[in-house]
Amino acid sequence: MEFNKFRIRSYEGQSDRAQVEDLERRCEVGPSESVFLFTDTMGDPICRIRNSPMYMMLVAELDNELVGVIQGSIKVVTVHGHPPKDLAKVGYVLGLRVSPQHRRKGIGSSLVRTLEEWFTSKDVDYAYMATEKDNHASVSLFMDKFGYTKFRTPAILVNPVNHHCFQISPNIEIARLKIDQAEYLYRRFMGSTEFFPNDIGNILRNKLSLGTWVAYFKGDIAWGDFGSDGQVPNSWAMLSVWNSGEIFKLRLGKAPFSCLVCTKSWWLIHKIFPCLKLPTIPDFFNPFGFYFMYGVHHEGPFSGKLVRALCQFVHNMGAESKDESNCRIIVTEVGGRDELNHHIPHWKLLSCPEDLWCIKALKNEGTNNKFHELTTKTPPTRALFVDPREV
Known part of the structure; x- marks a missing residue:
């Protein structure tokens, strides 16, 4: 042409x-x-x-x-x-x-x-x-x-991964789903969502998809019964994790001066006073990888707490990862007015509202x-x- x-x-x-x-x-x-x-x-x-x-x-x-x-x-x-x-x-x-x-x-x-x-x-x-x-x-x-x-x-929510892992509440159970279980739950509970991909199974089976996890309160339901015969707890949440850092990296562009000062100052405080165990801000000045949380779904009156626990679990995955993806942030995208905004930890300076x-x-x-x-x-x-x- x-x-x-x-x-x-x-x-x-x-x-x-x-x-x-x-x-x-x-x-x-x-x-x-x-x-x-x-x-x-x-x-x-x-x-x-x-x-x-x-x-x-x-x-x-x-x-x-x-x-x-x-x-x-x-x-x-x-x-x-x-x-x-x-x-x-x-x-x-x-x-x-x-x-x-x-x-x-x-x-x-x-x-x-x-x-x-x-x-x-x-x-x-x-x-x-x-x-x-x-x-x-x-x-x-x-x-x-x-x-x-x-x-x-929608809102793009970004949360830094620091070196300190979160302690997840002991009364919350987090379990990994088999791919067939995850596909069943997604089609059942999110299949009616506009633009839900018909080939969800291919996404879940992709090598970049690290898995799907559910969270629920201990005692609500036996794990073996989760999803079987349509059974789910009164409050529960699920999400999947995609290792975007395996295919491309991110880098810090022309950051506002306030961000540079905050990052450098926080890093120095952590180095000088490691005993404080402050949450550290990662080094954003070199290319780094990230995990993307997708398929975030929750139901029930106390499910917001379960979403937060799952986000903490994913953060710990990133902090403990030993692969070459070099995960330094966790990213997700939700509806701009979705109540999930209040339950997913994120750093406003990096996020796009x-x-x-x-x-x-x-x-x-x-x-x-x-x-x-x-x-x-x-x-x-x-x-x-x-x-x-x-x-």
Whole structure:
């Protein structure tokens, strides 16, 4: 495809890798001023979509120089009322980058348009994307030019991993589920959640998924009975953990001065007075890995306490991990007004209280009414199932 002398083509790993990594560095793409974690793909620019059922990466080339990139993935998810069987095929847009020297030349628009054409060729019903609400250029491109509509405003919660493990309440039982058990519980209790992935079993069986755990109060139910014949305790919680640090690292970008002072000061206090056993703030100045908690679900009047216990358990996993992922933070994403916000430990300085998801119907027939419901009638407090393959 030719437009203003640049060409859009598929990404070619061996020949394009170095130029794509250089483009990422030159773009200095990252969140807004209040959030400052950036990605390091460790030599694999396609790592963030590689585990998706179907994916594509496009590049824009001008005079043998790569001046733009975009990525996309496709999967089948739950969308209520969508025929057949409340399932729809959706395409996720991410990783749009345009060289600073070549912006305002239509390159970004051409990349988006070409990726949408690929979605259409694969019979995709909806395209969606996520961006920071303060990224005005991205919001303007997708919402004003391409007709995407605000869909969700989830919160990204980030909690540092320190060297001291938490003591979990002795009256709380935490047990690891077998994959088949986890899939059964997710389909039963979260299967009706909008955008719940139909291939949840593949996610749970992926080598990056470290497992699924449930928490409940001792004496409420015998572990062998959990989930069997539909039995669950009065209060319980579950979540799964994805080792994102195995595929890409994070690094601290242009951090606010207050964060730098806090991190350095806290580190010095810990070194000088180790006997205080203060929670330590990790070294964020070198690339590091992280765990992503997904499928967080809870039920019952005291389940918030169980969610917190599970988060402490995951923190301890990260603190005790000996693998190369070098886990230094725990990340999760929940609905912006979800009560889970109050139960999941997080550091506000690193967290993003309002991410922005936008959606667009790619088919004219049979999707317009459903699209209207998705963007106007879905309660903002409804639980989210964030696919860890798209983090």
